[in-house]
Amino acid sequence: MSAKTMTGAKMVVQALIDQGVDTVFGYPGGAVLPIYDEIFQQNSIKHILVRHEQGAVHAAEGYARSTGKVGVALVTSGPGATNAVTGLTDALMDSIPIIVLTGQVPTFMIGSDAFQEADTVGITRPCTKHNWLVKETDQLSGVIHEAFHVATSGRPGPVLVDIPKDVQFASGSYNKAQPAKSHYQPQVKGDIDGITDLVTAIEKAKKPLFYTGGGVINSGPAASQLLRELVEATGFPITSTLMGLGAYPASGDKWIGMLGMHGLYEANMAMHDCDLMINIGARFDDRITGVIEKFSPNSIKAHIDIDPSSINKVIRTDIAIIGDVAHVLEDLLKVWKSRGRKTNAEKVGKWWDEITTWKKINCLAYTQDKKTIKPQHALARLEALTKDRKDRYITTEVGQHQMWAAQYLGFEDPNHWMTSGGLGTMGYGHPASIGVQMAHPDALVINIAGEASWLMNMQEMGTAVQYRLPVKQFILNNERLGMVRQWQELLHGERYSSSWSESLPDFVKLAEAFGAKGILCSDPADLDDAIMEMINHDGPVIFDCLVEKHENCFPMIPSGKAHNDMLLGDADTQGVIDAKGSVLV
Amino acid sequence: MSALKIKKGATSHSAYNLRPNFSDVEERHTLAVLVENEPGVLARVIGLFAGRGYNIESLTVAEVDHTGHQSRITIVTIGTPQTINQICAQLGRIVTVHEVHDLTVEGRAVERELALFKVAGKGDDRMEMLRLADVFRANVVDSTLESFTFEITGTSEKIDAFADLMRPIGLVEMARTGIAALSRGEV
């Protein structure tokens, strides 16, 4: 192994280069100055100066989700590190591989309440997959390489490396790769007995359903390809979680839409009534299951997951297969084909008849009048005008607009949809769109936002303008914390406590103040032209779309109810959630 | 390890019949966790229990392999079988955890605890203390004219029993190590 002597700061840059990193999102400060000095003196890695460290981490997430590579953020000690906590937690919940490098006060000052000292590894221990405090320069390169390995192996996730300033200044020996084979080697191949059990279940099922999640996306493009093959070959219907959208194309004829709290009627009914549920890379999140006791009462549940702790965590599984989705699907297809590609086609055909009846409910129908733009309509038009672009990437903030985006936009490919699922982080979408655009400079990157969420990280407009990133901020402005307002309507007797957005900025002027373009649209008749204007503008845009203020997001499975107990529209929603349901979030 | 044999026509029956039979009764399990001896590893393990609301009845930790940088954490925990499974799986996710063994499931383990007792007393009480210590095979490790300090090893139940007998005589202070455990039999 080639060992070269260099400073810790140089090692950081060298290790990133050796790991194939081309972009780092960051913000400098006293404790990372030596690293910034090294960044200044090279050209391999581009540093994007964000406007807030939370933005750096979400941008790294956006970069990671849209490329399948590791996203990297670099921040200073103390406040820089604490500002990164939300992004780390977000990445942990959604299993996104990112590396956050933090500066730390020099080793000899640790524990003395030094200026900008924070116990970064202590604070971030529960919100990282793993973290390290490196106290010796000789160990630095090994730790960074191991950090990449840990972030990407098994269930991906965020890792953090805390680097004291004296370690950055000191010299040590640099290793090009991990010092030794890492102890951390999660199982990727699924157990063949479990796979065979699943094949048997597939052969016999009368009402089968694929329920797929972010794990398919995380597993890589091969997993999505194999999933498509399996779905087509079996002819079984497929639904997906918010995180899994795009693994199977929305235009595919086996697609029955997203499931869950704001999932499609047909998808939730199918979940409730199926007799074989094939969970691929999803985790039975509570937005999906609703109340556990009533969750899909008559199905055999198969669960493919790379993380053993996901199995039997919430829902008891009948067939558990621990492994990487792509590996397991490959073996599953092999075994199923070798046994004659059997399914109970006749019964499955009847099952499709049932699903078709549910589809006829047309749960996403809405009426658009001539006066006010319905948020659903805004998204339906955006979809119509952009869906043919293969290079369209969508990020979102959190709220009603996020759910509508998931419902009304169709995703044909994995890695084209970036949203904060597990943590539900308002303020995610804007910096994430910047990360995506950095990775795909010529793509059409649109952040579907609510006005309230967008304000949480609006400072990143400066980043977009500085680096000429033509991100489109498509704000569905209902002047409400819409999702909160909806819950208050349903649960709290229409007492709208602090759920409206007052003193909003003039978004067009705000865009102009940043040096970007602003577009205001309030008339349904202008919508198409305005959207085209946004798309055709070669630069960042804030699109202020004034929409209906009191629209509710449906379908909705109210807290404490079963999948077959959905609210489909505004028709009296009062009192639907009982006392037991109202304590749930 | 296909515990589940899909029966003919099983897919049309209630799936609950097929599930591993998890009972809702809480059990006491002893876990052995082999970890990388790095700073923070104990915080990771304890943080996991605190963060996810699991019980810790007893926890001991010490380095067991200096050259291999390995420590062994022995945890006694209480939960339903599903919770215990979850605890083991969650421990297994910690990057610096090398092995997790549920000693209670893997076969009866040898479990021992060490305790130190300081008991005050004069006259006949002193005789009684020594008599009890003899029965429990406790050793006197320190003595004054008015007290004894005993060292006792055994199962937690044995130490509890010793404490119960010493308390009325004059148990002043007690220190316990928590349980160390190894699986029985061959390697």
Ligand SMILES: Cc1ncc(C[n+]2csc(CCOP(=O)(O)OP(=O)(O)O)c2C)c(N)n1
């Ligand atoms: C950081 C953060 N704080 C609070 C919440 C709770 N929350 C969820 S949705 C929502 C309202 C979002 O409003 P807006 O962005 O305007 O979206 P809308 O629902 O109106 O489409 C709030 C406050 C959250 N998800 N994230």
Ligand SMILES: [Mg+2]
């Ligand atoms: Mg809003």
